[in-house]
Amino acid sequence: xxxxxxxxxxxxxxxxxxxxxxxxxxxxxxxxxxxxxxxxxxxxxxxxxxxxxxxxxxxxxxxxxxxxxxxxxxxxxxxxxxxxxxxxxxxxxxxxxxxxxxxxxxxxxxxxxxxxxxxxxxxxxxxxxxxxxxxxxxxxxxxxxxxxxxxxxxxxxxxxxxxxxxxxxxxxxxxxxxxxxxxxxxxxxxxxxxxxxxxxxxxxxxxxxxxxxxxxxxxxxxxxxxxxxxxxxxxxxxxxxxxxxxxxxxxxxxxxxxxxxxxxxxxxxx
Numbered sequence: 001x002x003x004x005x006x007x008x009x010x011x012x013x014x015x016x017x018x019x020x021x022x023x024x025x026x027x028x029x030x031x032x033x034x035x036x037x038x039x040x041x042x043x044x045x046x047x048x049x050x051x052x053x054x055x056x057x058x059x060x061x062x063x064x065x066x067x068x069x070x071x072x073x074x075x076x077x078x079x080x081x082x083x084x085x086x087x088x089x090x091x092x093x094x095x096x097x098x099x100x101x102x103x104x105x106x107x108x109x110x111x112x113x114x115x116x117x118x119x120x121x122x123x124x125x126x127x128x129x130x131x132x133x134x135x136x137x138x139x140x141x142x143x144x145x146x147x148x149x150x151x152x153x154x155x156x157x158x159x160x161x162x163x164x165x166x167x168x169x170x171x172x173x174x175x176x177x178x179x180x181x182x183x184x185x186x187x188x189x190x191x192x193x194x195x196x197x198x199x200x201x202x203x204x205x206x207x208x209x210x211x212x213x214x215x216x217x218x219x220x221x222x223x224x225x226x227x228x229x230x231x232x233x234x235x236x237x238x239x240x241x242x243x244x245x246x247x248x249x250x251x252x253x254x255x256x257x258x259x260x261x262x263x264x265x266x267x268x269x270x
Contacts, residue, residue, distance in 0.1 A: 020104055022087025026142040027097070028104075029053035030085040033200075033237050034114045035074050036268050040082060041114070041237070043070070045200045050084060053139035059088050059103050066105070073107035081112035081238055087142070112238060114268065120245035120254040121234065123174065124159035125223070126150035130172035130195035137172070137195045151175040161234075163226075163247070170194040171221040177234035177242065178202040181221055182257055184230070187211055188219040201235040205263065212259020226250075231257060240264050 021027035031050040034041045047066055054061035066084065073082055085108075089101040128150050136143050150162035154175075163179065164172040172195030173179055179196075180189045189206070190196040205216055226232065232244040232252050241264055243254040 017090040017104070019090040019092075020087050021089065021091045021097070022085065022104060022142055025095070026144075027057070028059070028085060028087035028142045029057060030083060030140055030142060032081060032083045032140075034112070034240075035077050035080045035082050035109065036114050038074065038078055040070060040074060041267055041270055042200050042204060045204065046070075046237070049140070049198075049200060050086065053141070054086050054103070056135060056139050057088070057141070058097065059086060061086055061103055069105050069107050073109055077109050079113060079115075081110045081114075083108050083110070085142070114238060114240065117264075118239045118242040120243040121161040122159045122246040123161040123163050123232075123244050123248075124154035124157050125248060126153060126162040126164050126175075128153075128164065129167050130164035132166055132172070132193055132195040137197065138192065140197065147175045159246070159248075161244070164195060165223065166195045168194070169222060171223070171226055172196050174234050177236040177239065179221075179244075180205075180216070180233050180235060181226060181229045182214065182231040182233075183225065183228070185214065187214045187216045187257065188221060189216070190221055191218040194220055199235065200237050201240060201267070204267070205235065208263070210259070211257050211263060214257055214259065231255075233257070233260070240267055 031046050033046045047063055050066055051061055051063045085106040087104040088097055089103050128146050130137055154162040162175045166172050171179060171190050178189055178199045180187055192198050210216055227250050233256055234242045241256055241260045243256055244252055245254045
């Protein structure tokens with residue numbers, strides 16, 4: 001286990017096996033969570049996602065181990081961003097994982113103030129399609145090449161966020177967030193079957209079923225639906241709620257739907 005905390009970062013270096021499959025093959029999963037008032041927000045959901053992702057990749061990881069790492073990492077932290085990375089560990093050359101050693105766990109706390117509302121984003125349709133059948137679309141694996149390339153493409157085009165669409169032309173997600181779209185008197189978010197990553201905050205909102213007066217549910221969202229939406233906003237575990245002001249040439253109302261402020265406050269005490 002490698003722990004890295006801002007107060008202990010003198011040289012930004014740690015011991016690491018250069019044969020680790022996480023480094024060589026992106027063979028692993030990770031989770032990012034918000035620390036507020038010394039607690040991990042939606043702690044159990046984050047523990048579940050990390051252990052379920054490891055299981056999906058065939059990495060043996062006990063929940064109690066992740067819990068111990070999480071508690072040790074945030075000790076003394078009031079607020080910040082916690083990332084826990086799990087790799088399959090060191091292995092021999094090649095793709096086969098039967099010779100891999102025990103998993104490597106890396107926990108890092110970075111400075112982050114989750115009480116601030118992020119500024120509105122300007123989004124661009126990525127030319128990279130999201131594959132709903134890929135394991136990288138369903139779990140937070142270490143393979144983020146598509147996300148990095150999509151965001152780079154958006155920035156080069158004069159935007160600061162990228163939206164992925166499935167091969168069928170349905171909205172999937174943003175580069176690092178889930179997308180919610182208000183259409184008339186309801187709010188929708190893409191289903192996992194269209195390539196949406198089942199984010200922790202997304203799932204929590206769906207469990208609530210409402211944002212203020214708006215019913216919230218999953219629905220396939222076409223490019224036309226997105227362009228005609230009343231509002232668009234993003235969710236993830238650090239930003240919580242973030243408005244989108246522009247999608248390509250379409251502008252949106254950047255006031256978050258009534259009810260988001262209450263949900264944000266509830267999240268920060270959850």
